[in-house]
Amino acid sequence: MATVSPSWGYTLHLPHDxxxxxxxxxxxxxxxxxxxxxxxxPTAELLAAELLTNAHLHTSGPYALRVRSVEPDRLVVxxxxxxxxxxxxxxxxxxxxPPPADAESGRGLHLVRACADxxxxxxLRELGASKGGKLLWxxxxxxxxxxx
Numbered sequence: 577m578a579t580v581s582p583s584w585g586y587t588l589h590l591p592h593d594x595x596x597x598x599x600x601x602x603x604x605x606x607x608x609x610x611x612x613x614x615x616x617x618p619t620a621e622l623l624a625a626e627l628l629t630n631a632h633l634h635t636s637g638p639y640a641l642r643v644r645s646v647e648p649d650r651l652v653v654x655x656x657x658x659x660x661x662x663x664x665x666x667x668x669x670x671x672x673x674p675p676p677a678d679a680e681s682g683r684g685l686h687l688v689r690a691c692a693d694x695x696x697x698x699x700l701r702e703l704g705a706s707k708g709g710k711l712l713w714x715x716x717x718x719x720x721x722x723x724x
Contacts, residue, residue: 583644583645583646584611584644584645585642585643585644585645586603586607586642586643586644587640587641587642588600588603588640588641588642589638589640590628590638590639590640590641591638592632592635592636592637592638592639594632596628596632596639597625597628597629597632600624600628600641601621601624601625601628603641604617604620604621604624604641604643604653605617605621607643608620608643608651611645613649613651613718615718615719616651616716616717616718619691619692619716620643620651620653620716622687622691623653623688623691623692623714623716624641624643624653624655626685626687626688627653627654627655627688627712627714628641628655630655630663630685630712631655631656631657631712634659634663635657635658635659636658637657637658637659637709638657638658639655639656639657639658640655640656640657641653641654641655642654642655642656642711642713646715647717649717649718650693650715650716650717650718651715651716651717652713652714652715653713653714653715653716654711654712654713654714655711655712655713656700656709656710656711657709657710658707658708658709659709659710660699660700660708660709660710661710662697662699662710663685663712664685665685665686665688665689666685666695666696666697666712685712688712688714691714691716692714692715692716693715693716693717694714694715695712695713695714695715696712696713697710697711697712697713698710698711698713
């Protein structure tokens with residue numbers, strides 16, 4: 577009899593603290609190991625690190641790391657923050673050009689777009705229990721399992 581792995585998801589709420597991105601990456605590694613997805617750790621951790629750093633550097637409020645399975649070999653790494661403004665690198669129709677070689681920053685979302693199987697943004701309205709803001713997300717899958 578075939579078994580189906582149920583989908584799962586975790587959300588880690590983080591304060592606006594310089595240690596938060598590192599704590600979130602350590603949590604991500606633990607979650608992936610617990611679900612037998614260590615093969616995805618390097619890519620998922622890179623995606624999370626860039627999205628978390630973006631939230632920490634460009635917002636002043638709390639943020640959250642969300643990780644969920646989409647299929648047994650595929651997951652979504654997302655970061656929510658309180659600022660509804662979409663970063664230029666994730667805006668609809670944004671060019672995928674890397675920053676100039678001498679730029680000291682600006683590569684994070686370019687790396688996300690280059691390494692993710694799919695990526696996007698959802699702007700959240702403040703309705704009911706929602707705190708508004710935005711959710712930047714990226715998908716990654718085991719080799720040969722990409723759906724993008």
